[in-house]
Amino acid sequence: MVVSLRLLVEEWKVRLGWWGVCASALLSLAACGSGASPEPSGQFAGEVVVFAASSLTNTFTLMAEAFEDEYPGADVQLNLAGSSTLREQILAGAPADVFASANEENMKRVDEGGELGSDPATFATNTLSLAVPAGNPGGVSGVEDLGNSNLLVGLCNESAPCGQFAEQMLATAGVEASVDTNEADVRALLTKIGADELDVGVVYVTDIEATAGVDGIEIPADVNIVATYPIATLTAAQNQELAELFVDFVLSTEGQGIMTAAGFGSP
Amino acid sequence: MSSASGRGRSVRTRPPTILVALAALGAVFFLIPLAGLLKQTPWSDLPELLTSDVVLDALRLSLISSIAAALISLIFGVPLAWLLARVDFPGRRFVRAVVTLPMVLPPVVGGAALLFALGRRGLVGGPIYDSTGFLLPFSLWGVIVANTFVAMPFLVVTVEAAFASIDQRYEAAAASLGASRLTVFRRVTLPMIGPSLAGGLVLTWARALGEFGATATFAGNLQGRTQTLPLAVFVGLESDRGAAIAISLVLVAISMLVLVGLRDRWWGQR
Amino acid sequence: MSGLEAHIVVRRDEHFEVEVELKIEPGQTVVLLGPNGAGKSTLVECLAGIVALDAGQIRLDGVPLDDSERGVFVPSEDRHLGIVFQDYLLFDHLSVTDNVSFGPISRGVDRRAAHRLAQDWLEAFDLDEMGDRRPPELSGGQAQRVALARALAAEPALLLLDEPLSALDTTTHARLRRMLATHLDRCAAPRLLITHDPTDAFLLADKIYVLEDGKVTQVGTPDEIRRHPATSYVADVAGTNLFSGICDNGEITIVGTEFVLHAAHTGTSGPVLATVHPRAIALHANEPHGSPRNTWRATVEAIDPLGDITRVLLAGPIRIAADITPAAATALELRVGGETWVAVKATEVDVSGA
The missing domain is CATH 3.40.50.300 (P-loop containing nucleotide triphosphate hydrolases)
Structure with a gap:
């Protein structure tokens, strides 16, 4: 629905030139030619479609609002899902302008597919944390408890970055986890922990703050991993300049402020 | 038995072109995805993929859970359908709506609802877990429950329609011959709805075999314990596409085998 | 009991x-x-x-x-x-x-x-x-x-x-x-x-x-x-005159009598049931001439007024009941023991296999 609407708008932009852009900007409730924007230029107006990893749900929602405040002609559309799902969608030709991944691997696969419009830049780092239901009813104290078969243990499944990082972390710590379920993505895992249907799971530090009903238990730095989040524009981008503008914004002081406020590390 | 054969010269009437054209398009719509799947299939690796642990585990779990779900649906669904069709009790419309709800509900919602009801902190699951330590989620039983929840409505709906449509005077006739109500049900009512029951059962089983959303949400995903074929496909699509396609082929093959083999025999009798 | x-x-x-x-x-x-x-x-x-x-x-x-x-x-x-x-x-x-x-x-x-x-x-x-x-x-x-x-x-x-x-x-x-x-x-x-x-x-x-x-x-x-x-x-449906007979080319000999009823169309031959509706029977003071194939003289056995119709039971070669209007009964001056002419059209004789 959104996509088809967007295609319609794109078509009208081509037919009507600047006036079409103006109209589409009006559609997105931004003022056009009213003087609210200091530089009412075509390259700053229009829509930018951002495919972002689901662990970026809260931060990129804020990021999109801040970007639209900065460039009133712009309209950010977010598509949030597991990084590998997004990767498959991009490789299948989805109309995306920017890709923000939760790991290097998926970005590399998109690059290999020839879909990257710019070199990827690291915009955030993240580390893992144990997540337990509020109040820690299972009495989890550390990483070694993941091997306790009396506890209900959940991870992200191996195709999601949080699952792969968890595997690395467990290998470093020398713990063989007694896993009860491999959830599709970090959101699904957090839902079950929040509902107290699982005793413990491995998620990102940033998820602990953002999720109600979930407490965090620190994973020591010597076994923890540092996940790096790369971002890049895509060749499929309709408006390459606007896409680059968004990537620059994420890397700017203001964008980095949003990331660090949510608990992400700065590269 | 068709009237065209047997007597006289059979006369071929030409079917209207527009109907044939639309029907052909409709059929192609179903064929194309199948062709897409076959084209992507890594045929040379297939034997190895199909005998991998992941596939064999998922196949075993899928068969056990879908057959179990069909049997459970039979045991509870047939009496439920009978009750809905025959007994005029207060709240019948409400009960019917609740029973058919899983057919229209997104399975993920169904799975979440099951979790809140039967999970270890759930409405019913909580007390059971606290007193016995028995846990449905993250076990094969959880998969069976999720499958049954999503698939049983298909049996109830089919069989209820059959109960409602048969001529009840046959049951009166049986009763007048001295048959108790249970005997009437067993010897007259059930055989009369036989074809619908068989059809409904196949539909129920097929739905259980393809169940994904409710299973993932309620029972979780663990190879060898709760990972059925559809879940294995989902995981595989993002990590090992060859395996995912191989599993998809297994699902298609089993389903086609049953639907082609049984559909005509049972549903054709009506 | x-x-x-x-x-x-x-x-x-x-x-x-x-x-x-x-x-x-x-x-x-x-x-x-x-x-x-x-x-x-x-x-x-x-x-x-x-x-x-x-x-x-x-x-x-x-x-x-x-x-x-x-x-x-x-x-x-x-x-x-x-x-x-x-x-x-x-x-x-x-x-x-x-x-x-x-x-x-x-x-x-x-x-x-x-x-x-x-x-x-x-x-x-x-x-x-x-x-x-x-x-x-x-x-x-x-x-x-x-x-x-x-x-x-x-x-x-x-x-x-x-x-x-x-x-x-x-x-x-x-x-x-x-x-x-x-x-x-x-x-x-x-x-x-x-x-x-x-x-x-x-x-x-x-x-x-x-x-x-x-x-x-x-x-x-x-x-x-x-x-x-x-x-x-009852008079309408249950009063139907019913006879067993042997049919031969439209001529039905009533069992136990020599009386012959003529029926208009019958494909069957052999034993049959012939029915004549009481309302299809006409009564006349004198011998009727013209279309009816079946006419005979009969004695009035009983007269039962049933509201809008009057049932007349007749004895003769065969016993038969006729329904006529009360007005017709009066006009014909019917009385028990008196005589009257009976006429039945061949088309009013229904025949079915016995």
């Missing part, structure tokens, strides 16, 4: 109440005759145990089956009935043998004994070759006999036949009626046959109950009813 004794009161709605007093001896066939909507099926439902009485009681062989005052209600399966339904309702998924043994097995007879019993009944009805067939493979006559065998194999204390002949075409109808007449005697229990067809009633009944609008309007033997109909409905 053996047999059926019933006083049935059922309120279907505010405007329609069925109230019937009924008594059937063992081995006696009672026919309940009435138009559609008279309450016949309600009565069957009460006797079968599908509908409970609002008042009154049903006693079978002295045992109360339904007694509204004493709160007795015996369910259908415990009433020991044999019911032959309008379209037989044979179980299509069971073989003929299993259909017939259904009753005995339901009543606790062991399977093998029940099958032997079924076999005996099938032989009695000339169906011994049919045991393995399914009902859809049977002809209409075979299906009727299976239905009857199934009802009788349950050794019913009451045999109910609900319109067993009404779904049939005319030729089959006559044949199956004959068959039914012969086989009914195999049942020693009270027998109640429900029908709206007066011919069936006259040929099968020991006693006829006429039901109109939920009430019994007349009870009597077929002969009594035919001679002295109590209402215009």
Whole structure:
């Protein structure tokens, strides 16, 4: 629905030139030619479609609002899902302008597919944390408890970055986890922990703050991993300049402020 | 038995072109995805993929859970359908709506609802877990429950329609011959709805075999314990596409085998 | 007290109440005759145990089956009935043998004994070759006999036949009626046959109950009813003149007489039933001339005024009843013992196979 609407708008932009852009900007409730924007230029107006990893749900929602405040002609559309799902969608030709991944691997696969419009830049780092239901009813104290078969243990499944990082972390710590379920993505895992249907799971530090009903238990730095989040524009981008503008914004002081406020590390 | 054969010269009437054209398009719509799947299939690796642990585990779990779900649906669904069709009790419309709800509900919602009801902190699951330590989620039983929840409505709906449509005077006739109500049900009512029951059962089983959303949400995903074929496909699509396609082929093959083999025999009798 | 004794009161709605007093001896066939909507099926439902009485009681062989005052209600399966339904309702998924043994097995007879019993009944009805067939493979006559065998194999204390002949075409109808007449005697229990067809009633009944609008309007033997109909409905349907005869090229010689009735169109020859509706009979003071093929002189035996019609019973070469208007009766100066001319058009003589 959104996509088809967007295609319609794109078509009208081509037919009507600047006036079409103006109209589409009006559609997105931004003022056009009213003087609210200091530089009412075509390259700053229009829509930018951002495919972002689901662990970026809260931060990129804020990021999109801040970007639209900065460039009133712009309209950010977010598509949030597991990084590998997004990767498959991009490789299948989805109309995306920017890709923000939760790991290097998926970005590399998109690059290999020839879909990257710019070199990827690291915009955030993240580390893992144990997540337990509020109040820690299972009495989890550390990483070694993941091997306790009396506890209900959940991870992200191996195709999601949080699952792969968890595997690395467990290998470093020398713990063989007694896993009860491999959830599709970090959101699904957090839902079950929040509902107290699982005793413990491995998620990102940033998820602990953002999720109600979930407490965090620190994973020591010597076994923890540092996940790096790369971002890049895509060749499929309709408006390459606007896409680059968004990537620059994420890397700017203001964008980095949003990331660090949510608990992400700065590269 | 068709009237065209047997007597006289059979006369071929030409079917209207527009109907044939639309029907052909409709059929192609179903064929194309199948062709897409076959084209992507890594045929040379297939034997190895199909005998991998992941596939064999998922196949075993899928068969056990879908057959179990069909049997459970039979045991509870047939009496439920009978009750809905025959007994005029207060709240019948409400009960019917609740029973058919899983057919229209997104399975993920169904799975979440099951979790809140039967999970270890759930409405019913909580007390059971606290007193016995028995846990449905993250076990094969959880998969069976999720499958049954999503698939049983298909049996109830089919069989209820059959109960409602048969001529009840046959049951009166049986009763007048001295048959108790249970005997009437067993010897007259059930055989009369036989074809619908068989059809409904196949539909129920097929739905259980393809169940994904409710299973993932309620029972979780663990190879060898709760990972059925559809879940294995989902995981595989993002990590090992060859395996995912191989599993998809297994699902298609089993389903086609049953639907082609049984559909005509049972549903054709009506 | 053996047999059926019933006083049935059922309120279907505010405007329609069925109230019937009924008594059937063992081995006696009672026919309940009435138009559609008279309450016949309600009565069957009460006797079968599908509908409970609002008042009154049903006693079978002295045992109360339904007694509204004493709160007795015996369910259908415990009433020991044999019911032959309008379209037989044979179980299509069971073989003929299993259909017939259904009753005995339901009543606790062991399977093998029940099958032997079924076999005996099938032989009695000339169906011994049919045991393995399914009902859809049977002809209409075979299906009727299976239905009857199934009802009788349950050794019913009451045999109910609900319109067993009404779904049939005319030729089959006559044949199956004959068959039914012969086989009914195999049942020693009270027998109640429900029908709206007066011919069936006259040929099968020991006693006829006429039901109109939920009430019994007349009870009597077929002969009594035919001679002295109590209402215009009875006169209309139950008063039909019925003769057995031998037909030859449209000429029907009435059995036991030399009298010949001319019929307009008949394909059949040999034994037939000829019916003449009382209203189709014209009476004349003098010998009529012209179109009617059948004319004869008769003596007036009785004159019954029934409201808007007057029934005149006539003796002569054959006994026949005629319905004329009261005005015509006056004009003809009819009196008992007097004479009159009778005229019947050949087209008014209905002929069916006997």
